[in-house]
Amino acid sequence: MTDGLEILPVRGIGHIVAGDDLVELIAAAAPWIADGDVLVVTSKIVSKAEGRLVEVPADGEARDDARREVLASETARVVARRGPTTIVQTHHGFVMAAAGIDASNVDKTHLVLLPADPDTSARQLRAGFRARGLDVGVIVSDTMGRAWRNGLTDVALGAAGIEPIRDHRGETDPYGNELEITQMAVIDELAAAGELVKGKCDQVPVAVVRGYPRSGIRDSSDGAAVLLRDAASDMFSLGTAEARALGLREAAQLPDNALPGLPIDPAALERAAAAVADALSPATTVTPAEAITGSGATAALHLTTRDMTPIGLMRLGADAHRLRAALAAESIVTLSLPHDDGIRLELSGH
């Protein structure tokens, strides 16, 4: 591995305005930057140099309105809301509170947006240093919250010239076990290390990591975008309250679908029956039945009631829907077939 790292602050960069040449400013402030260094650059100064600012009223309701509007335009989808906090996925794919829009370290009439494409920003900075004869890795970093843990840490929004992931696949430990933990997000760890020397209002927007293995620094590296997990493959793509509400809405909308004909896990069927047992009317009886040939279903249930009054029949209808929701929670698809003396549910796996 390495003999150790140094994490060095770069001071004296000063205020950044749109059009500033960051490479020139960083190189002037830190003429000691050397081949093989990794530069961790706060996204804020990248945004400012790139003119990613939006004018907003300095205060009052007009400011709040403008801020909401900017948030909406930076948002690809809302992930979770609680009180004043809105966590969204940005158009880049980052999951961040308020889409990373920031009102600090800028005058009160502007908001700072994230760089339009942080990987491109990082590549341009790397190319700028390369033009000065320096081969450096570049990370564009920002501060993010996390699920499950209090406090914030810095992570990489963009990267160039440095492998984002250190992959241990195929390595074995001294006991001959293949490693279970394989993919370390090293650019996030480098961004975190850089934050430790940067501070929030000290005009230290750049840290230099010295001593990182040269094997990790190369032109062909992926950008930080490889760390983005899309919603489909993310087990936490929605807040818990939002996903719970989604389940309730799905229960409201349960379609009478053509059935896919996949087998049902008997344990899942039992769990669904148990979940709903106490919620059904005492007049309702659920009995297993044969699936109708050709329906695609692999099992069926029959619901009847001993209360055949209008009220009893309405209750039976509601009970069938309760059972359908409980089955849907277990990924069992249902087709509801009411007839004069009860309701038949055709069931199938999903």
Next chain:
Amino acid sequence: MTDGLEILPVRGIGHIVAGDDLVELIAAAAPWIADGDVLVVTSKIVSKAEGRLVEVPADGEARDDARREVLASETARVVARRGPTTIVQTHHGFVMAAAGIDASNVDKTHLVLLPADPDTSARQLRAGFRARGLDVGVIVSDTMGRAWRNGLTDVALGAAGIEPIRDHRGETDPYGNELEITQMAVIDELAAAGELVKGKCDQVPVAVVRGYPRSGIRDSSDGAAVLLRDAASDMFSLGTAEARALGLREAAQLPDNALPGLPIDPAALERAAAAVADALSPATTVTPAEAITGSGATAALHLTTRDMTPIGLMRLGADAHRLRAALAAESIVTLSLPHDDGIRLELSGH
């Protein structure tokens, strides 16, 4: 702030067995450790020294069974499951895949559990160095996955003698704005920085961070437990699929509750009506109604059908339940009152 940090690997510690004196071993391997250093110690060696090992069969189904059993005993609650991955909250409160149980860097007949109380472990290590005349901060670290981002990073499971959070509350930036980002989880950033020099199978289980501000190192510091977010205050306390299934089960179980009498957001009512519009039978009509005085409800809806056959009445019952689920998704509580010619839903906020 700081003039920079050094992150130094500690080599030559060798294999650790239960009862080993980690302080002695670390001090012998790194006699250069000095006052004010922060030691980042891989939890694996802490667990081994503390004898947190479980014997398991070396292979086969018996091993899988034993592993499942160990996981269950380390689990306080299951957070999310997908395929072979189980993410749980441990009894300590950590949210980790497989409860942090590890089969690497140990012989094939043992699994390594997390330390029983990593903050206590860190305090004991700090006290051990103190007894040798050295005032060091100690972090016990482990590798964790995250929501939303690929790859893993190291974080702090335990800490002693170092403030876990750097709090910027009350600070203002050079533009006079109060800082919005206030609480940095610095021990997680230090753990991440340490990982960069440790590697996974290189027998470098300890890193030393030198140059961290002395103001952050003090006896009275909180442990890493302050970074734990409990399920109630966590917006991501459950996986999306699990929370969605929870919503579906809640729809199955919707109770006819006494109503709390809280006001209803008209926009929420409209959203619920819109969500269910396409799912209701064409024979069903929903009309606003006055809440029954004294019921506690703040609004009511009346559902009727022009199909008063048994099948039509069952459909009306199911439709009322669909609407109740859609209202529940908007946090509107309902009481269902079926009568001979329709169903009355008394509504209330939550």
